[in-house]
Amino acid sequence: MTTQIATTPEQSARLQACGVDLSTADMAWKEDLTSIRLQVLNHPWIENLRNLHYSPAWSFSALLALIPRCLHSPMGTEYRLELSTLRIHTEFEVQWFSGHDRWHPTDDNGKYVRLWDKSPIEACVKTIEWLTLKGIKLDNSHDTDCN
Incomplete structure (x- = not known):
């Protein structure tokens, strides 16, 4: 069994389609040439992170x-x-x-x-x-x- 601690990229896209405020994302997916990994944000989501190949993610507590x-x-x-x-x-x-x-x-x-x-x-x-x-x-x- 795999533990899920945050939304997947697909779930995050669904939340964005709902208009969820990106500043409520407390985690982010970081994509590079070889992998995609989850990172905890120590500050609110800012749109400039997209330019660095990040996409927003929400923890269970952020969703609640x-x-x-x-x-x-x-x-x-x-x-x-x-x-x-x-x-x-x-x-x-x-x-x-x-x-x-x-x-x-x-x-x-x-x-x-x-x-x-x-x-x-x-x-x-x-x-x-x-x-x-x-x-x-x-x-x-x-x-x-x-x-």
């Missing part, structure tokens, strides 16, 4: 910082963020729970969207894609209205 800690239904019910493994298998799921029921993520056609994967990082990337599709603001640093 983008996902709202709470969502509110039209009726005012507060749903709190949870990351858990599913009971029926070992995949990680990102969900929001009110204490009584779960927020059911759906696409624009009302079809249920599965926000889970064997990789917790991929589950977060899927969640960010869904949040973007729904127009829900990324960045949980302003979740002051969570009770």
